[in-house]
């Protein structure tokens with residue numbers, strides 16, 4: 001049996017396969033389908049300083065090999081998370097990582113500070129890349145000085161593993177990766193959704209109530225792979241690869257491009273068991289290739305010439 | 306209720322008319338309890354542009370024979386691909402999903418369906434008869450050609466029909482049907498499933514008559530089990546999810562988005 005363990009900063013994952021934020025609820029939505037304890041980690045929903053209603057309906061439209069969503073940060077806020085959600089999920093035998101979202105630096109810091117005290121939350125993922133909120137969110141992720149500012153501020157306030165989630169809606173994503181590495185991030189995760197839109201030609205109207213939304217699913221995989229590879233070559237901290245992973249081969253491709261771990265998002269909607277199937281598939285691949293340690297495939301891409 | 310992912314086998318694909326067909330699905334495992342109003346998420350294989358699963362209401366269940374029935378209208382690639390399934394082929398479902406209709410106080414209840422919205426009413430009607438209630442159906446279709454399984458509905462209760470062109474039953478919308486305007490109908494509950502405009506009209510009628518009204522909504526869904534928050538519905542209690550809090554809502558709760 002191959003060794004599937006990987007490390008993100010000081011944090012040990014039993015395997016590189018995790019569930020992406022916003023696609024896995026708080027984990028319990030999947031309890032009927034899989035044993036959550038098998039996963040490397042679960043990234044739970046974007047959590048903000050206070051209750052957010054999210055965006056108006058329609059919030060979703062299917063596209064070629066993917067979907068656009070404009071859910072926004074529908075959540076009941078960090079205090080509700082601590083009082084009502086955390087007690088129910090802290091017994092999961094996997095790392096629960098909270099995706100921290102906000103509109104202002106103060107909001108990010110406030111949420112991060114409150115998460116310090118939760119024993120079973122070993123890390124946060126700073127979401128500076130959501131395309132679905134008017135102010136904040138992506139602004140921090142597409143303007144390098146802002147990305148540095150928010151990462152620095154949260155780094156000061158938060159004492160455990162800090163992962164920063166990068167936006168693909170920029171020209172040079174590796175510059176942002178380097179910038180947040182310099183500001184104290186322990187790891188980066190990428191990519192968040194790509195900004196897109198859908199139009200109903202019959203009605204001559206946008207399909208989503210917010211006009212634009214975030215594209216996810218296999219449609220974005222080539223872009224995500226390229227970005228993971230660029231970032232892997234630019235920083236020393238671990239990279240978590242995300243974007244259109246539907247099966248083990250996709251996950252392995254991300255690892256070859258340099259990802260230490262992967263997150264699976266949209267695929268869970270179609271196959272709620274995809275995460276555990278990917279773990280098994282990676283294991284089979286390693287055995288077949290006679291590789292004893294999954295860490296040996298991280299960044300192992302062979303580029304001819 | 307525990308949710309399952311199972312491969313079912315197609316044991317019949319019955320074409321009803323140019324638009325509708327019924328799939329009969331069998332499973333080796335014993336079917337869990339399924340409630341009227343609940344739906345399944347169907348994975349559509351071999352349809353390149355159909356990425357997400359398709360939500361389809363449970364049309365009927367035969368527990369003795371362990372068969373699940375789906376009534377489907379062909380509207381796009383996903384449903385067209387399903388319409389071409391052959392006996393023996395597999396269909397992967399996540400089920401049972403969503404909440405269910407509630408029991409009326411009165412002996413009789415009115416079940417109003419428009420188009421493919423009649424789908425959940427067969428199973429609801431059967432359940433009502435099992436609960437010693439009397440379902441009365443009012444079913445609306447564009448024309449007589451598109452009527453669905455009227456004989457089967459008749460076995461469960463009285464059936465009234467409306468068609469847009471008057472080819473069968475009364476001409477006009479279901480809400481114009483005389484049965485809604487005669488006061489002998491002694492009911493405390495009306496169930497509605499169909500286009501939003503129809504459900505809204507039924508809800509208004511019910512409100513005027515002081516009758517409770519439950520509607521089954523069809524907001525677009527990505528997951529169907531509460532994980533994506535895409536199927537949001539504005540209600541008096543704030544945003545609720547059609548896939549887990551619904552699809553059945555008391556219309557008093559709804560803030561209609563049309």
Ligand SMILES: Cc1cc2nc3c(=O)[nH]c(=O)nc-3n(C[C@H](O)[C@H](O)[C@H](O)COP(=O)(O)OP(=O)(O)OC[C@H]3O[C@@H](n4cnc5c(N)ncnc54)[C@H](O)[C@@H]3O)c2cc1C
Pocket residue numbers: 344355359360361362363376377378379380381382383384385421424425522523524525526552
């Ligand atoms: C809870 C629930 C229960 C449903 N039950 C049934 C059922 O029992 N039988 C049945 O035939 N259909 C049912 N539907 C609708 C069904 O899911 C859609 O018709 C189907 O997803 C269309 O897929 P498609 O690939 O064929 O069409 P697409 O190519 O996806 O769409 C074709 C056209 O259909 C419209 N459409 C797509 N999705 C929906 C939707 N969710 N509601 C209304 N219009 C839609 C689109 O606007 C488009 O114009 C239900 C939907 C929900 C949410």
Ligand SMILES: Cc1cc2nc3c(=O)[nH]c(=O)nc-3n(C[C@H](O)[C@H](O)[C@H](O)COP(=O)(O)O)c2cc1C
Pocket residue numbers: 020021022023045046047069071073099127130165191192193215216217218220242243244245263264265266267533534535
């Ligand atoms: C419905 C939906 C909601 C999402 N919500 C969040 C969120 O709250 N925070 C976040 O950082 N990313 C969110 N994402 C982005 C995913 O975590 C992931 O980065 C993206 O979908 C790409 O991966 P995928 O192609 O595997 O889905 C969301 C994605 C979807 C589809």
Ligand code: FES
Pocket residue numbers: 525526527528529530531532533534535536537546547548549
């Ligand atoms: S469809 Fe995903 S939450 Fe309802």
